[in-house]
Amino acid sequence: MWAYLLRRLVQAVLILLGVSFITFLLLYVLPADPVRQIAGRSATPQVVESIRRELGLDQPFLVQYWNYLTGLVQGDLGRSYLQKADVAGLIASRLPATLQLMALAIVFELIIGLGMGIAAALWRGRAVDSVLMMTSFAAVSAPQFVVGLLLLYLFAVQLGWFPISGYGTFSHAVLPALTLAITGSGWYARMMRSSMIDVLHTDYLRTARAKGLSRGRIVLRHAVPNAILPIIAMIGIDIGIFMGGAVVVESVFGWPGIGQLAWQAIQRVDIPIIMGVTVVSAVAIVLGNLLADMIAPFVDPRIKLR
Amino acid sequence: QEEQLDPNAKAGGSIVITYKDDVATLDPAIGYDWQNWSMIKSVFDGLMDYAPGTTDLRPGLAESYEISDDLLTYTFKLRPGVKFHNGREMTAEDVKYSFNRMLLPATQSPGAGFFGSIKGADKMADGSATELEGLTVEGPQTVRFELSRPDATFLHVLALNFASVVPKEAVEAAGGDFGHQPVGTGAYKLGEWLPGQRVVFQKNPDYWRAGLPYLDQITFEIGQEPVVALLRLQNGEVDVPGDGIPPAKFQEVMSDPDQAARVVEGGQLHTGYITMNVTQAPFDKVEVRRAVNMAINKDRVVQMINNRAVPANQPLPPSMPGYSQGYAGYPHDVEGAKKLLAEAGYPDGFTTELYAMNTDPNPRIAQAIQQDLKAIGINAEIRALAQANVIEAGGAGNAQMVWSGGMGWIADFPDPSNFYGPILGCAGAGEGGWNWSKYCNKDLDAAAQAADAMARPDQAEARLKAWSAVFEGVMEDAPWAPVFNEQRFTMKSPRMGGADALYTDPVSIPINYDYVYVTDVQ
Amino acid sequence: MTETSNTVAAAIPTDIRPGLFRRLMRRKTAVFGAGVIALVVLGALFAPQLAQFPPDQQNFDGLTLEGAPMPPNATYWFGTDLLGRDLFSRLLYGAQTSLIIGVVANGLSILIGTAVGVTAGWRRGWVGAVLMRFTDLMMAFPALLLAICLAAIFQPSLWIVALVIALVNWVQTARIIYTQTISLAERDFIAAERTLGASDWRILRHHILPHLLPTLLVWGTLGISITVLLEATLSFLGVGVQPPTPSWGNIIFENQTYFQSAPWLVFIPGAAILLLALAFNLVGDALREEMDPTQKGRG
Amino acid sequence: MILATQTAGAPAAPVLPGDAPVLSVRDLDVSVMTPSGLRPLVQGMSFDLRRGETLCIAGESGSGKSVTSMAIMGLLPRPAVRVTGGQILFGDEDLAAKGEGAMRRIRGNRIAMIFQEPMTALNPVMQIGTQLAEALRAHTDMGGAEARACALEALKLVRISQPERRLRQYPHELSGGMRQRVVIAMALAMRPDVLIADEPTTALDVTVQREVLDLLRDLQRDTGTAVILITHDMGVVAEMADRVLVMQSGRVVEQGNVEEIFRDPREPYTRELLAAVPRMGDGSGPAAAPGAPLVRFEDVSVRFDIRSGLLQRVTERVHAVEHVRFDIHAGETLSLVGESGCGKSTLARALVGLVPHEGTIRLNGQPIRDMRRQDRLRLHREVQMVFQDPMAALDPRMTVGELIAEPLVIHGIGSAAERRTRAEDLMQRVGLTPEHLSRHPHEFSGGQRQRICIARALALNPRLIIADESVSALDVSVQARVLDLLAALKREFGIAYLFISHDMAVVENISDRVAVMYLGQIVEMGTRAQVFGNPQHAYTRRLMAAVPVPDPGFERPPMPRMASEVPSPVHPVGQGPTRAVLRDVGGGHLVAA
Ligand SMILES: Nc1ncnc2c1ncn2[C@@H]1O[C@H](COP(=O)(O)OP(=O)(O)OP(=O)(O)O)[C@@H](O)[C@H]1O
Ligand SMILES: Nc1ncnc2c1ncn2[C@@H]1O[C@H](COP(=O)(O)OP(=O)(O)OP(=O)(O)O)[C@@H](O)[C@H]1O
Ligand SMILES: [Mg+2]
Numbered sequence A: 001m002w003a004y005l006l007r008r009l010v011q012a013v014l015i016l017l018g019v020s021f022i023t024f025l026l027l028y029v030l031p032a033d034p035v036r037q038i039a040g041r042s043a044t045p046q047v048v049e050s051i052r053r054e055l056g057l058d059q060p061f062l063v064q065y066w067n068y069l070t071g072l073v074q075g076d077l078g079r080s081y082l083q084k085a086d087v088a089g090l091i092a093s094r095l096p097a098t099l100q101l102m103a104l105a106i107v108f109e110l111i112i113g114l115g116m117g118i119a120a121a122l123w124r125g126r127a128v129d130s131v132l133m134m135t136s137f138a139a140v141s142a143p144q145f146v147v148g149l150l151l152l153y154l155f156a157v158q159l160g161w162f163p164i165s166g167y168g169t170f171s172h173a174v175l176p177a178l179t180l181a182i183t184g185s186g187w188y189a190r191m192m193r194s195s196m197i198d199v200l201h202t203d204y205l206r207t208a209r210a211k212g213l214s215r216g217r218i219v220l221r222h223a224v225p226n227a228i229l230p231i232i233a234m235i236g237i238d239i240g241i242f243m244g245g246a247v248v249v250e251s252v253f254g255w256p257g258i259g260q261l262a263w264q265a266i267q268r269v270d271i272p273i274i275m276g277v278t279v280v281s282a283v284a285i286v287l288g289n290l291l292a293d294m295i296a297p298f299v300d301p302r303i304k305l306r
Numbered sequence B: 001q002e003e004q005l006d007p008n009a010k011a012g013g014s015i016v017i018t019y020k021d022d023v024a025t026l027d028p029a030i031g032y033d034w035q036n037w038s039m040i041k042s043v044f045d046g047l048m049d050y051a052p053g054t055t056d057l058r059p060g061l062a063e064s065y066e067i068s069d070d071l072l073t074y075t076f077k078l079r080p081g082v083k084f085h086n087g088r089e090m091t092a093e094d095v096k097y098s099f100n101r102m103l104l105p106a107t108q109s110p111g112a113g114f115f116g117s118i119k120g121a122d123k124m125a126d127g128s129a130t131e132l133e134g135l136t137v138e139g140p141q142t143v144r145f146e147l148s149r150p151d152a153t154f155l156h157v158l159a160l161n162f163a164s165v166v167p168k169e170a171v172e173a174a175g176g177d178f179g180h181q182p183v184g185t186g187a188y189k190l191g192e193w194l195p196g197q198r199v200v201f202q203k204n205p206d207y208w209r210a211g212l213p214y215l216d217q218i219t220f221e222i223g224q225e226p227v228v229a230l231l232r233l234q235n236g237e238v239d240v241p242g243d244g245i246p247p248a249k250f251q252e253v254m255s256d257p258d259q260a261a262r263v264v265e266g267g268q269l270h271t272g273y274i275t276m277n278v279t280q281a282p283f284d285k286v287e288v289r290r291a292v293n294m295a296i297n298k299d300r301v302v303q304m305i306n307n308r309a310v311p312a313n314q315p316l317p318p319s320m321p322g323y324s325q326g327y328a329g330y331p332h333d334v335e336g337a338k339k340l341l342a343e344a345g346y347p348d349g350f351t352t353e354l355y356a357m358n359t360d361p362n363p364r365i366a367q368a369i370q371q372d373l374k375a376i377g378i379n380a381e382i383r384a385l386a387q388a389n390v391i392e393a394g395g396a397g398n399a400q401m402v403w404s405g406g407m408g409w410i411a412d413f414p415d416p417s418n419f420y421g422p423i424l425g426c427a428g429a430g431e432g433g434w435n436w437s438k439y440c441n442k443d444l445d446a447a448a449q450a451a452d453a454m455a456r457p458d459q460a461e462a463r464l465k466a467w468s469a470v471f472e473g474v475m476e477d478a479p480w481a482p483v484f485n486e487q488r489f490t491m492k493s494p495r496m497g498g499a500d501a502l503y504t505d506p507v508s509i510p511i512n513y514d515y516v517y518v519t520d521v522q
Numbered sequence C: 001m002t003e004t005s006n007t008v009a010a011a012i013p014t015d016i017r018p019g020l021f022r023r024l025m026r027r028k029t030a031v032f033g034a035g036v037i038a039l040v041v042l043g044a045l046f047a048p049q050l051a052q053f054p055p056d057q058q059n060f061d062g063l064t065l066e067g068a069p070m071p072p073n074a075t076y077w078f079g080t081d082l083l084g085r086d087l088f089s090r091l092l093y094g095a096q097t098s099l100i101i102g103v104v105a106n107g108l109s110i111l112i113g114t115a116v117g118v119t120a121g122w123r124r125g126w127v128g129a130v131l132m133r134f135t136d137l138m139m140a141f142p143a144l145l146l147a148i149c150l151a152a153i154f155q156p157s158l159w160i161v162a163l164v165i166a167l168v169n170w171v172q173t174a175r176i177i178y179t180q181t182i183s184l185a186e187r188d189f190i191a192a193e194r195t196l197g198a199s200d201w202r203i204l205r206h207h208i209l210p211h212l213l214p215t216l217l218v219w220g221t222l223g224i225s226i227t228v229l230l231e232a233t234l235s236f237l238g239v240g241v242q243p244p245t246p247s248w249g250n251i252i253f254e255n256q257t258y259f260q261s262a263p264w265l266v267f268i269p270g271a272a273i274l275l276l277a278l279a280f281n282l283v284g285d286a287l288r289e290e291m292d293p294t295q296k297g298r299g
Numbered sequence D: 001m002i003l004a005t006q007t008a009g010a011p012a013a014p015v016l017p018g019d020a021p022v023l024s025v026r027d028l029d030v031s032v033m034t035p036s037g038l039r040p041l042v043q044g045m046s047f048d049l050r051r052g053e054t055l056c057i058a059g060e061s062g063s064g065k066s067v068t069s070m071a072i073m074g075l076l077p078r079p080a081v082r083v084t085g086g087q088i089l090f091g092d093e094d095l096a097a098k099g100e101g102a103m104r105r106i107r108g109n110r111i112a113m114i115f116q117e118p119m120t121a122l123n124p125v126m127q128i129g130t131q132l133a134e135a136l137r138a139h140t141d142m143g144g145a146e147a148r149a150c151a152l153e154a155l156k157l158v159r160i161s162q163p164e165r166r167l168r169q170y171p172h173e174l175s176g177g178m179r180q181r182v183v184i185a186m187a188l189a190m191r192p193d194v195l196i197a198d199e200p201t202t203a204l205d206v207t208v209q210r211e212v213l214d215l216l217r218d219l220q221r222d223t224g225t226a227v228i229l230i231t232h233d234m235g236v237v238a239e240m241a242d243r244v245l246v247m248q249s250g251r252v253v254e255q256g257n258v259e260e261i262f263r264d265p266r267e268p269y270t271r272e273l274l275a276a277v278p279r280m281g282d283g284s285g286p287a288a289a290p291g292a293p294l295v296r297f298e299d300v301s302v303r304f305d306i307r308s309g310l311l312q313r314v315t316e317r318v319h320a321v322e323h324v325r326f327d328i329h330a331g332e333t334l335s336l337v338g339e340s341g342c343g344k345s346t347l348a349r350a351l352v353g354l355v356p357h358e359g360t361i362r363l364n365g366q367p368i369r370d371m372r373r374q375d376r377l378r379l380h381r382e383v384q385m386v387f388q389d390p391m392a393a394l395d396p397r398m399t400v401g402e403l404i405a406e407p408l409v410i411h412g413i414g415s416a417a418e419r420r421t422r423a424e425d426l427m428q429r430v431g432l433t434p435e436h437l438s439r440h441p442h443e444f445s446g447g448q449r450q451r452i453c454i455a456r457a458l459a460l461n462p463r464l465i466i467a468d469e470s471v472s473a474l475d476v477s478v479q480a481r482v483l484d485l486l487a488a489l490k491r492e493f494g495i496a497y498l499f500i501s502h503d504m505a506v507v508e509n510i511s512d513r514v515a516v517m518y519l520g521q522i523v524e525m526g527t528r529a530q531v532f533g534n535p536q537h538a539y540t541r542r543l544m545a546a547v548p549v550p551d552p553g554f555e556r557p558p559m560p561r562m563a564s565e566v567p568s569p570v571h572p573v574g575q576g577p578t579r580a581v582l583r584d585v586g587g588g589h590l591v592a593a
């Protein structure tokens, strides 16, 4: 177990190294000059050069990367070019919001997606099934921005059930999480459906019925726990998507997450922030996958961590 | 001079303003985004300032100033009893510290280039000096600037945020994070700052302009989609949407008399234009450039952005001193344009690229222009890229045509010279410069320099004339095709008070925080 | 059983091949799906003939005086967009782009994902380890950032965009296919093939791939809307298909803030994407059930 | 013995006047809905089941045994399959007319069922204790702790080792025999009136089957539960049944007392069934003269690495096959017997190159390990394998025609037309019709599938066929037919067999020589006569004693109950099992010391 963890962590470090190197390289060859962004429109060439020197951007690529890495090892993610603040601090200040949104979104996603998938599997081939699968397609095809605004307009502006935007209380988080969940739940619904259909044909489900258990118990205690394994791996993937990708939802609902930070940084080539977000979200993805793998044995005791 | 207080104004109350983009920093030496520009103005003061809602210079932290006859020495007498937010009194040493700090390369101030006329500024830039030679402290309340050449814009430059006075001890205490823990002399001090969420300004009770500001508190809510911000305004949660009225909501707002009444329209020191790279064929031919100027149907472009602009025919916006009132510009004339193209040797037109920033409405405007160009046979492929990539392409001279929208010129200070040097003059035409036309007319450059040397107050009129001539000269060569000057439409909540001019303040966008008030306080 | 049919389409069981199309056509949902796809393809192919207006023509009467788009009417069947262009014509032309993105980009990503996943799952050993570690690495890489960087480094064009999307999207497919291949490789009938002396290539082509088909169909059909929308996101970032080239995704993205004031600009293309994805799914589902003999007659 | 008590909600146990039946089935019809209308699966079925009685239902695969039991349980896959006539009287209630809710209260409570596959009958992600307790809690109002105590009691009842520990374990941590005990415990915990056991021991080893049968009988004696035992093993029938019911294609052919049926079967079908039962004797009879050695195992070992730790170093190994040494001669049948997990399949897999081995395996004198491609293809032609589970061994997406022709395609033999003819030939050879060629494997019964596998193995005219438990899952009549087929092929083509089985009776009937395997090693080996006539090793004897005897009169000599757990073949690196040394006790009869 500990050996497993340690080995996975070593792998994770290698992955992070790879991710940071590729990102750094891509940003290096990107046809956009961060210094021009910092210097602004009135800067004289002199000012531009002095800023470039100050940031060490006049040095060769490998030197720059090495400097970045040595900082990274000490937990230093560098300083934002434009905000002139420590990237670690900037990210840390937004991490709680991102994690909170992510957690709630995944919970909603599971409730909606699994609910739909289970119902569709139980009523397979009936109208319920077709409607639900159609809905899952609509959910996957819907642009987040529009879904978010529709929810906001309906539940916040018209009905006033939730605050229009902002961050703080649970009710602030409901609509943004719901937006993410709705657009992501289609995958879960489809996965769960096919997984449930397989489980519904198994011998142990027949045994459960032969024991005279109620339908609810058969579904919830026997079928679902067995069908849920592939879903757990998907949560790991989802963490990655939510870490840097909730930009649209964050901006619709004024959510102070990492997405907005990353977005603005990308547009203005604030390389330390882009790097920081990349590294942090890679860590989150790796940890998320690790967590998914660690949870798996609890869900399915046949799985051994090795 | 005495401060004119609004007799209707009531003190107290707080307002909410929204922005989409994050506030990067409130460090006056660094902040150069259009949204933190006005915020910094309210936290910090410089020696010079503008009367609210106008482009009229007035002394700020300086009580008075004197200009020597050779126009090379400016002596400022500081206002006594001005206190920083930390309670310490501001002195001449602080002015000196602030300028040194801003000009040191380590600070990475994007504004350093504005102060090139001060003696020794170049030595600061290349790192060979750490103290500004041309700035001396004459006494506790007196500073003297020495210039290396006469500079008519110098007082304007001193009104820029970069020239704000900061307290040394606070900068040092912040340990490199002054931008998030600002301490100034301004009307507001920083209350709370939750990154990505909100910035709260508290009234500075010791503000040196007696009776100001009126408001107790301003909350800037960050990361708000403009459409959502407007919904919240309509819901009574927001007082001013900082990003304006989003196009998708404009019709709705303007067709409701109640809401339309709360929209204040005003001019803006902005010009949207197309640059044409004069160093490359086919735009090395002036006929081609003129043809482009004549091809564009500016009225249609303006209509497409909901008439929120006025067609432009010269680089300067109408509200800028030096604007040529009577100048006719190039008429919209498709046949004429075709003829010019044929004269230039392109009777069948040609294919080129039009760069534009990728945020709405810029790609749309680019497409409208594209259609106009097609009408005279020019096939312009659009490159809608992120801001950074457009700037890169324009600076490197790779872009044959660039639509300036989104990155375009909103003046740093209300003086025509600001519209010339970096974007039309030879200085900006080098590799990486912001003169994306790479246009360099030595004669006009000389004329511009001469105009800026006319720094005596009695020369002001003549100087503006000279500038008008320079810009007419530019239009003769047509490195740009000016398209429109954006109008500002600021919307406010019903309780917002204060003259309309405060809501279209040319230097403090979207509103002048120091002078607005709310009507619903007792 | 003829020699050619045996070699050409041997991945598909012989008795299914001749009647597959006919049997598919007996399923109502499949016919509906195929009809929709055919319509979209025809619309895309014959866009020049079918469209009343050139897709990028900014009609003078397509905007109100205040610059607002026109709702659907007799001239502009689906209304006009913010530049006064005919939405119907743009959707027709946009179908070309979106089909290429949805089918080519998505297909390519499935192809890459399958190749990587099958190779890693079949070969195991160090080849498999290297491939899967690389997949892990790509998974930990923010997809959008990669897309932006790639697209910014290359000049954006439709095919580059398709390529970029494929390069970003193959990872999940690879993972899923990898685990499936591993479990397939353990099955007895694969062992049986080996004892007969079948080559790896033969086993992969005739026994592994057909079993991966259902998964590939699910991922492929769900992936269509995802890629079409991803293309739009890329356009939005300035690294997608360049204006004025229409695509269903970028029509939605350009106009999404107008969902209240000009709903047709959002919901019509949205419905188009949904319909296309659904159509592919219906056909895919039918195909899967028809091609899997064990599924026949099962619920 | 504390067993569950009834709640008010559950239907009261029927009051039985004397010998009145607990369950009585009257004219039961079960049909399946097909596109072409209703097709009957069971027709006019009638029988009575009395308290404390064991009724065995025998009959070939597909005769409707399982359908009948599912109909009684109300577990038919509705709406496709449903009761279309008759009554199922439980006391005075007609179960056929009851709704799902009412049936749920009876199921698991008054009537319990045990299914064939212990490996898959338990929920893999739920602890044994929970699975036991939930059955109790579903029918009583006991609390969690009480239900757990009852569950423990039930486990003790089925004589499982370390019952407390089992409660917290998961199914995969138990052996097949233990799992079947758990399933039985689950079924009996509520002390049902009727227990239906559908082939409860078919998937188990003989020795384990022995234990489970003993257990069932003991429990029935103690609790007085009436049992319906479904089986195709006439040995089991003879041992367990009070009364026997023989079914064929959905109809009852004959029913009566067990002695009557065995002594004096009236219907020809019953006689046929009895004749097909392999009986174990003393191994006498003609044996084939040994030919030249075809395959030679020289000190062959197969070990699987278990890696663990940070660096994934090999820390332990599964010693699946240890230093095995024997020959297979041309034209002979060598049987390999032993319990599950002793390494039989692994040995076979090593021979066809599916797992790497140490030592040397020679085919015609040539070591297979360093064969080049050409020779390797010949190996794959000469040695064919028929797998244990025919469904798993046939690609479900191919038609039978393609499957049978595939070996020819792989080896590039013949044109497409020739291959087709050959496939038709082979189909006839194994007793199927050429029309079947265009069907898919799932459209065949288990026995037919196994014949398809054999046809496939024959396609290349092999010299050796490895039959890995090829008949274990088949019912007697089919089994007999397949065995006959194998024997005929052997006579006709001189094919040699490596016949892997755990059924001593079958082995005795088919083999020339026998090797007994235990924990990866051969512990006894000799001709059939030697091994069966004079079993030397204790393990061999135990295997033989466990075989059910198809004779109701047979008195089983008392046998000590075995320790349940088989020792593990897993050893740390560097260690290994002690090597058994084979000693010749005369005439080539080798026995481990
Ligand atoms: N769900 C079903 N749909 C259609 N036919 C079925 C279904 N279940 C069983 N049958 C058919 O009913 C017949 C009887 O099947 P059943 O399972 O009762 O046989 P069995 O006697 O138990 O055989 P085995 O010994 O192989 O278990 C078979 O012909 C089978 O094909
Ligand atoms: N690939 C493998 N990796 C690790 N252990 C294995 C592997 N294959 C088989 N084993 C182990 O080797 C031992 C022998 O297995 P094998 O399948 O040969 O037994 P068997 O005698 O055929 O049993 P059965 O009668 O159940 O088929 C078992 O303990 C099994 O768990
Ligand atoms: Mg059965």
Ligand SMILES: [Mg+2]
Binding pocket: D344, D345, D346, D388, D468, D469
């Ligand atoms: Mg085996």
